[in-house]
Amino acid sequence: MQITINGKSYELNFGIYFIKQMNIKHTVESGGVTQGMGVNQAVASLVMYDPVGLAEIIQAATWINKEKPTQLDIMNYLDKEADVKKLCDTILKELENANSTKAQVKNVLKTMKAAHQRAMKMSLEQSV
Secondary structure, X not given: OEEEEOOEEEEOOOOHHHHHHHHHHOEEEEOOEEEEOHHHHHHHHHHOOOHHHHHHHHHHHXXXXXXXXXXXXXXXXXXXXXXXXXXXXXXXXXHHHOOXXXXXXXXXXXXXXXXXXXXXXXXXXXXX
């Protein structure tokens, strides 16, 4: 997938190194075991159309380029040029199909759907 920021085309790559970059900022620790949660965070950001999360995802996915856009370049692009909703939907589809992320994305979306259904059920039960 490619995006153009400030007239420059950038490749977005959602492979293992993307996951590693996302995991640097998103981890949980329990019982001395640290687990990366970068893909989980990316999916949540994309589903919620979070522009700050989207900027982080783009930054991590541009790892493959010799020259990378700055965080400010990405934020300005999202503020002034991009259709954030469409871009989130497109990147989520890329993550759903990328070999390194597709299984985890499927699990995260399934878990999110189940949590939403439980919350709706609880809400209905409390309103009766």
